[in-house]
Amino acid sequence: MFQNKLLYRRQFILGNRFINEFDGWQKLKVSKNLYLTVHSDLEMESCKKGSKSLTLLGYIIDPANPSYDNKEIITRIINKSNSFNDIMSLVYPYSGRWVLIYNDGLETKILHDPCGTRQVYYTFKENNMWCASQPSLLSEVFNNQRSTNQDLLEYINSETFFKNERQFYGDGTIYADIKQLLPNHYLDINSGQVNRYWVDFEKENDLDYIVRLSAELLQGSLKAIINRYNVMMPVTSGWDSRLLLASSKDFKNDIHYYVSNMNILSPKHRDIDIPLKLSKKLNFNFKVVNDLKPLSKEISMLIEKNVTLGRNYLPKSLTIQYHLENNQNKVNIGGNASGIVKLVYGSNHPKDIDGEYLAKLMGLSSYPFIVRTLNDWVKEIEPEVLESGLNIPDLFYWEQRMGNWGAMYQAEQDIAVEEFLPFNNRKLLMLLAKADEEYRSAPDYLLYEKIISDFWPEVLSEPFNPETLDERMKNTIKRIVPINLKRFIKRVIKV
Template identity: 35%
Template sequence: MGTQGDYSPQALEMLQFRRQFFLGPEFIKEFPAWTRKNVGAVFCLTVHPELEICQATNENKSVTLLGYILDPNNPQAGNSDVLGGLVRKLDRCDDFWKFTSDFGGRWILIVDDGQETILFTDAAGLRSVYYAQSASLKKTFCGSQPGLIAKTLNLSMDEEALEYVDSRELADSEVYWLPGDASMYRDIKALLPNHYLNMRTGRSHRFWPDADLKGMSRQEAVAECSRLLSGLMVSARQRFGLALSLTAGWDSRVMLALSRDIARDLYCFTLAYPDTEQTRDVTIPAELLKKLGLKHSLLKYPEHVEPDFKAIYQANIDAVNKSYCADAQAMYDRYPQGLVCITGDVAEIVKCYYRLAEHRSSNVSARDLAELCGIGTHPFLMQAFDRWLSATDSRNVHLLDLFCWEQIAGRKQALIRAQFDIAHESFAPFSCRSLLTTMLSVDEDYRRPPEHKFLRELIELFWFEVLRLPINPPEKIRAKNLVIGTLKKLHLYQLVPESAKRLGKRVVK
């Protein structure tokens, strides 16, 4: 890929469906520069040049990797080393996921045992997969996003999905994630974390939780989590140049502490949204890094939208075709090309992020989920959450933690990562099944906000000095934010005319 902010025709062509793939009975012919690989005797894989692909075979069996996979137990291992070990363990597809529990990274595995072909993702599903089965062809099609599938099968957008998106607040920074396994097309579904897709039947199957979690002491869990996180970070720095996105929050502070040994080689930055340069998410990272003797870069929003970039961005990601998230252009314009961005994504899974009053926790409804997410109660949303609830057995994992895992991480945060694929690759160390299940095995008293005792203990273990400034100190509330926040709580903000919102951005300070 070219340099920062390259808008030449050649660079823009490479941005089309950047880091995406398509899997079906035939290769996609319109992208001659994309990599092509057969999977078994039936499926054809077409992959954007900047999405890593690796395949290992053993007799009539194969394991194919999209993305990158990290082994904390053997940090020196590359993609081919990991796949070589996996394919030798492959017997049957249905329980193969167990061999991947310790692995981190952002990946998709396509597994062919000679009889069946399945597909599943990294623990949090941050490398998105969508799928559909053609009724006429009786073949399964998969892709990073629904767009290429819909184009291949000549599908139209779902009117109910469009109505749901229209019911959401119109804002440039809004994340239009879709609930359950829904997409903007009725016949295309999202593959959720903890599920695998059977390519022959076109159906997804839940594989986790498969048993109750065993309780673990805080000391045991801290030791195991520190081992896994350290191994994942060592593995990542063997592979890539790294950058770190920082805010005033817990997740990025854990990531900074974890990066102690490579801090001077990191590109540390904060993305400054409009009118936020004096907020804690900008000022705290800048002040903290100064105290630590590290450089802090502030990436500002672009002053002008590049029409060609906007058109490609919106074509790449169906769910955002209503808005234009300028942060993607900011990253493309100013973020150093070639660096993989460390994020604190998916930590919400273990932070007791959503909770209801104690007497309501045993019977969670779709309305409860909708209210917790604060994204309305449109029938499309409620039906999708009802489907998720009816298909879920959480064992002794708190249902709202599993919801956070499969919906907030697997849908919302996965969409954000997909949005940024046009600008950079990402690495979320928390997306590791063994790490997440270890943390979930710890008593909630150590994981709950606002203290987050477990995360604080990890920070102290890795790099105590990053606690020299408070985490999420009280924010000075401006009149503008107070008015908007009140309107949102009352579900009235979406009713404010766009002209009034634009005026408010200019005059309410």
């Protein structure tokens, strides 16, 4: 029996029987052949309408109706739906971190929040499809064998993989027979098939309209999460956290603002100095978390065990431990997912993009596993996806970067706190993507600046991500040195 409350905290497993090895876990029969075993700290709700049922794992937020709870939201969804296709459209305006399991007696289908931050992994065992929150949890039950693919092993055993915070790509895993459900895809339990879906109801590209509606969605999301939970919000010198800070003006007395120095940032670092100055100017409570304790052996082991490829060597792991000891009753509000619409990889790309091009963007074109995986991913992108205003690199950031690396830190934090990403809202992402690229581009991010001005213009009084002298020199070199020369220099250095 596993008795440690932190083991696989906020996780779940779904299959053709209950898992009895975990003490204190919740149990729910989804259908005559499907059984959920859920950690006691993961929220769960289920509702029915005739032969249909809808089960929620995690929490779901309605920005338009901030007072609604999980039960009210999923009840409204199922009452308005006649099919799973309806479900995919009805969840369009919702935020949160969730998995939904739909069953109508004939079919069972699973989808998750827009960025897949409540992850779903699946495998075929005991003549049935099994799903879980982590490959390591499935392997705990079934002793799955690790992949022997040499290209995969070359990549995950490389120093590059370690330095890149174990960023994985594709829908595979380190296990030969376990796959991941990526964002913008749903899983059909009966057939074992994964299908891409795409919902985009935004037609208006007027900037003022986008700014107004985006502001309403952000403010509604913050109001909803504050209605339910005790919350905290990190503030740095970056655009994402500054926009969320501005959005929170009306609720600033209900939020615990902070930044962690992770024992590596000096008091003069821009992510410490600038939010501290803002807090004094704008009169909001703000704490610099410093002098963090070394990571304990127990927490280090649990991060590694709870999350496949879990990173217990990162400075931010110390912040997770701090939250475990001080903030377990709080939900952390983060700015992740904003990068989907911020043209992180720029806008000047060739017409025909393949896996090798994307691998080069990430500096990983020397790894056959990466090139092949991204080639396969590009081939399954449907034309209507690119009509939304997103380019392939944007979608790459959404599905590959957020679906893997972005969701990974959320999973690691589950040992300590839940996280809420206001940008993890399909309606908001589609709306922002309609703005012209000039308003979504670095370094000025004029779209974000305009939203901030409408909310709390004084938030703009401090600079955004000001460069140090060393960074200015490096960035100048990047701009003036031709890309072919950069690649040549990298190859020489590598040799």
